[in-house]
Amino acid sequence: MTETLLFYGFGLLSILGALGLILFKHPMNGAMSFVITLISLACLYALLSAKLIFAIQLIVYAGAIMSLILFIIMFLNIGESDLPEERGRWFYLAGGIVAIGPIAILMQRAFKTLPPGETAIVGDGFGGVQEVGMVLFTDWLLPFEIVSILLLVALVGAVVLAGKREVSE
């Protein structure tokens, strides 16, 4: 009972946050509502008893990445006056509906044809440290290592971009 209530609460919060992200005019307010979405997503993971993913979502996304995004917004310091005037807003909206409408109907049809799936409740250890570690280091070892090399490449790239450039004569 409590779980269901909490699920609906956090689900609603995450949707509201996502709406706020695209509807608020000021980038800072948008970023703050994105934080709400990230935190309520983390809470949804916690409800699924995936404590590790909950913690990592908070550390990586709500903590580190959002701090950097907020930093950038603060340094750019965009005010209301800097934003472009949106004249043909309603025109674009109508165009968007016309474009997306058929796709939405198609998707709905496609979902209806899917066979009703059986959902089994996974055990309590799902998403724990040991389980994730076992999966990462046995079944998915190669992709894991490749991703770490990708991160290294990104790191080197950032250092190269940020490094001092010699002024060419």
Next chain:
Amino acid sequence: MSLTLLNAAVAVFIAICFVGLNAAYLVWCERKGAGFYQRRPGPMENGPWGLLQPPIDGVKLMTKQLLIPGGVDKAIFMVAPVLAMFPALISFVTIPFSKNIVAHPINVGVLMIFAFAALGGMSLLVAGWGSRNKYAMISSVRAVSQTVAYEIPMLITTITIVLVSGSLNLSEIAASQLGGFWKWNIWGFQEAVGYNILMPISFLIIFVCAVAETNRAPFDLGEAESELVAGFHTEYSSMGFGLFFMGEYANIVIGACLVTILFLGGWSSPVPLGFFPFTDHVGWFLLKIYMIIFVFIWIRWTFPRTTIYGLLNLSWKYLIPISLFNLLLTAALLKVF
């Protein structure tokens, strides 16, 4: 013990009481300590040795008017102090005070503390932005770059300890060091840590990081009152300021708890003789954390403030490489022994 709504509420209530009492009386200790180091008596007027000063300060803070300056971002301005206090409170749920005294043992307890600390760091940024004040803004930029910089060596050093004890559960990490002070992780020359003689340096790194993460002198660049008025809480009055203050002291207690659990054996007795005061119990834990907090206060009133460049260089150029090297060394040594 399952986590029902009732015992979660009780745990949070006890955490609030503990944090409130600690915040109030650590301020008193801090002022007495400052007085001691500066050769003056400190608070003396209210009650014996000024012991009634903290409750009176609390009443003063609560009855003052909560001013919201014109031009601030109201929603963000109001959220920031709550965001400073709330994660600090929740962190206490995972901290084991002794074998039996822990609100809810979580098998990724270490990560939980870092997760909530990350949320707390965000409150500084939000407060500085919401205040629409140059000094608050500069202060929050400083505070966040400091928090991000010092979180890295702290996490890496914590991973070293996780490798040693093979668990992310704070209770298990503490329990693996029971049986005398020579079993604590701070000592390098023992089999449990793979004879890694750099363990004391790890302890030093995590101690420095704890001082820096809690924004305390000599690393309190965010609150440098000679340059930035009062830092990110310049515009806050009444309980808004009070919540920041309490959050800060709660973070100090959490930092001390973390250092105690990771390196000083948690609730383990230094000399296990088997009869009452020398068995493993919560008293030792409290003694250890208050000794660490005493050192925090001692450092604060002894060393002058560093510069922001010195602060960031210390983390990026020294602490992170040393802690990375130590992590690799520990992993290798554990494999060998």
